[in-house]
Amino acid sequence: MNINIKALAVCAAVALTLSACGKDDGVGGSSSDASAATRAANERVAQGLPLDDPADFEDARRGLIAQPQGKITTADGTVLTDFDAFRFVAGKAPPTVNPSLWRHAVLNAQAGLFKVTDGLYQVRGFDLANMTLVEGKTGFIVIDTLTCNETSAAALAFARKHLGDKPVSAIVFTHSHADHFGGALGVVNAKEAAERKIPVIAPAGFMEEATSENVLVGVAMARRSFYQFGKNLDRSPTGMVDTGLGKAVGYGTISILPPTRLITQPTEELMVDGVRFVFHNVPGAEAPAELTFMIPEKKAYGGAENLAQTMHNLLPVRGAKVRDALRWSEYMDQALEQTAGAEVYFGQHNWPIWGHERIAKFITMHRDVYKYTHDQTVRLINAGYTPREIAEKIRLPKALDAYFGARGYYGDLRHNAKAVYQQYMGAYDGNPANLNSLPPQESAQRYVELMGGVDKVVAAAQKAFNKGDYRWAAEVLNQAVFGQPDHKGAKELLARTYDQLGYMSESATWRNSYLTAAAELRNGPPKKGVDRSYMVQMLGQTPVERFLEAMAASLDGPAAEGKDLKVNLVFSDLNESYVLWIENAVLHFRKAAPARDANATLTLTKEIFIKMMAGTAGVKDTLLSDQLKVDGSKIDLVRFFALIDKAPGTFAIVTK
Template identity: 75%
Template sequence: MHDQPRKPIMAAVSAMLLTSITLLSACGQKNAAGPASEASPTTIKANEEMGKSLALDDQQDFEDARHGLIARPEGKILGPAGEVLIDFDAWKFIEGPAPATVNPSLWRHAKLNAQIGLFKVTDGIYQLRGFDIANMSIIEGKSGWIIIDPLTSRESAASALAFARKHLGDKPVSAIIFTHSHADHFGGALGIITPEEVASRKLPVIAPDGFMEEATSENILVGTAMARRSSYQFGKDLERSARGLVDTGLGKGVAYGSIGVLQPNQLITQSTQDLVVDGVSFVFHNVPGAEAPSELTFVIPEKKAYAGAEILAQTMHNLLPVRGAKARDAQRWSNYLEQALVHSADADVYFGQHNWPVWGHARIAEFITKQRDVYQYTHDQTVRLINAGFTPYEIADKIKLPKSLETYFGARGYYGDLRHNVKAVYQFYLGAYDGNPANLNRLPPQESAKHYLELFGGADKAISAAQAAFDKGDYRWTAELLNHVVFADSNNQKAKELLARTYEQMGYAAEASTWRNSYLTAANELRNGPPKKGVNRASMIEMLSQTPIERFLEAMAAGLDGAAAEGKDFKVNLVLTDSKESYVLWIENAVLHHKKAEPAKDANATLSLTKPIFIKMMAGTAGVKDTLFSDDLKVDGSRIDLVRFFGLIDKTPGTFAIVTK
């Protein structure tokens, strides 16, 4: 029987499911830019000293970044609603010497990443750089183009391929290779080719073992928080200027468009696996569990080319992204790079899926060796100091790279950062707790902030002390003081403005783009508040349609309000009528369980719908016609119990405050 009306049920279901869907994209709409500060004398001096400590005028990287240029794009890449995803002209301000508001080492790196266009890597291998945060590589096969990593969005990938065809020839796509399970390397697949064409032409779609599981599961459980934090890491809402976003470390910016994925039809399951793809011989190497849970590198012997995917980049990478993720294994990463020295032994060129290539065997070996030793040194020295009894923040202030690594530009912290990576190694082995019982049951920051203000003698005295520290250029202490004031009273405008100015100075001096973007985004939100909207889930419909239902049910369980669910014993059947799948969901001991099973006869209610409607509801795009009046959805049993059941799931929009509470 069809229950009427169904609007309360659909509202509850849709709102609940919105909490489970996020991906790489950051949340929010662009805030109005606040009045950015000038660089202070302390910041100017720090940047000048940084500039003197490095050979910033070394031109080798610039020669490599410009090498093989065929053409530069102009104009913009637009999204489905006409919004600007990529503006190729937005980076024209990055020229000349470093301004006072940008770390000169980061400015140099930003200039290198601003070498945007279509490039010839070697005969039969090309790259498109600057169309997204990642590179799309193209290999000329016997019958068409073999595409490596089709960027983040349908729009950026389609634009990149069209640009390549304009200059290289209008050949068909003959294969797709995904190097790993991060969305900026597969999200644009449907801008390259459709699943129907893959099936009809029997085209290979190649990926490392475990790719689909990792690609569709990453960020589902804690995606709301990760997406919110990624807006800090990537500087999504910052203006493109010398006082805002200049780079992301891996590339210029992310194209936050329509995200999809293609199902691989050929997996690389062995540690080393030979495969001929459209007449080109590849030697694939699986490298899971370091930079990504599922990842591969490869060699093309006939072209003497080694592709390092993302275990290599022209920067120290993250062992733990500031947006959040599981801590990565530094020792395993270093071991893979030791193997890479063997895999690349005959290579004349290295190319990766971020930044620019390296030519010449000796230089390739040096590049890989330096990267290998950065991760191993970070690992070993952190473990040494762990065993000496030091805590994460102490270790982060103690460890310095040796000169041989510190002065090598390809291993400097433009994306990752040594101080943050040290904490990742600590967390990997010992967790976040530092062993001090004072930290076993600390007060929440809002509560401790109030006590600190009482100790200071009130907010005015704390602000006065912070101003004195700011005037001395002691920005770390200034930020710590003001953080207490703002957490105790988020309406204290004087404290918020001084803290914003402090974060700006810290951002202006930061070499890591991720730290700069985080500081400057924090300053922006102190002045303008957090974003008004969360993730645009409509852009992920194509991606979500490939996600197993179990991932969303797990996210539902993680969204259950345990306190509100105490004593409740609801049971609900979920039936997907088109795929013939059915699940039983029930609450027991304030825990939401699920199992794949026939509908339970004693369920409070049964929700029957098609998978496309289910996906639209999860993305928040299902309108009245899609739900209330659809023949593809029906409710049997107690409407009231169904609403109560779904009402126990938290509805988090992903716009929570970070620098204020």
């Protein structure tokens, strides 16, 4: 039965974007210095922007109560947050970092407990997101609980040390991304939340989106998130300096609490532990389920993640469903009215803004960045331009481009334009040559042969590199590396090229992607993939149907051709059963009574099922457990689950 248990675990092709845990060995920062061309490019950036404008720096430090020290670790000692790791992010930008990004990284490096206004505080720098605390009548109203239990528990403990040991009186989840709810059980355990009837407030659709997002392609998205967040890069001037939204992700134990109160109307007023909140339901832009809010008595507006001190992603480089730029801009226009009495804006990333006029300008700039991106991309689509051409042509007007609060530190205008194109037109650019183009490796091999061999390709790329023409060098070398993967010279020169592209990138996600690619060219892909054991608490709240959908999407179709197998899956603790069957090399499932003609019936509890999904169930937990029973043909059960692929999440990206 070991085989079928292993195969069952395969259907946990389930990983939130932020679900891979632990630092992988053998991957670090860059080994290159900044070239003369990179230094010159970064100097031009420094000369073209008022990088020493003090307003943002004053805002980022305003209200500081205390700064943390030391590290946040998991139970086994794995470091999640090291408050000394980014001490180097200070002073003038080094040649290996875009000066505009460096400025943003310095601002994000202000970790600590901050007073935003009377009775409203933020803990920043403990994780990617901020934890916001509002003093209610009986305790703290916690707005967003960070990514994992370890960082959220540390953040709340730090706040209590300086603000008093008050209980949690309510929790607000602003939206359905894991860095805003994953630490729920770090601030209050499920038993206490139930016994004390702690209100848990969230936007409509929160649980569905929080537990289903990225389930089907979670392994691939988690793998690519290593690039986006620079997960395995050294924290150094030649490595990871920022993410755009904050310093780094806490890759710890992810959990969730089901909401007790959903915000379903466009605007809803609610008293929360004696504090009046006016919630605004804003789904389908930054997140499928999201809310913003005003606290009128404090003249404070919470922008959730529809607003941050950066242009956001319309399509993250890790992958996701395309976000609607037009709807996003419409929400910003509504926010101008909703913030009529606001004197302070605070978000769930980055730092606040004080003063009504400054808040209105901030919102206006974000509104117009998304609207301009949308409208100009559509204009160029209708003029016949393709995604790559649009990305090359589109430029923000000076008024928008000069505004630091909406520059591309997390999102990027060129990538966002491609996202708008994809939303309307799909990935195909209309050129029939791209309808059925060759796969990358075969295409590269033919190009390399056509160009006279890999040595000539590398020599041509070296000339481009020497001229500082890094985009062309990368394009040429990518052919060489895919065409002849064992050519060390091509890989090393491409790695050096990616170093320079990373050093010049204003977007933190682009920098992290380039430098992670360089590290993988030198050291190979990560040896560890997604660790699902950290997700057990959250997976317990995930409907069984989501796992079965992921399981169906993991079926090896060619291997399943001609197979006719049916299995009953019975959950003894849920009083639910599902019939799973393979037909025409497709895995179907239906919630129904066990089929009499099934090849086998597997009876188990959801707890054991979740452990299997997370890969934490061993022989003792399964074969020797009274929570699992097999009736019918064990051989057929093994045959059935042997057809399910297990994706390790360590696939190569920049090599083959």
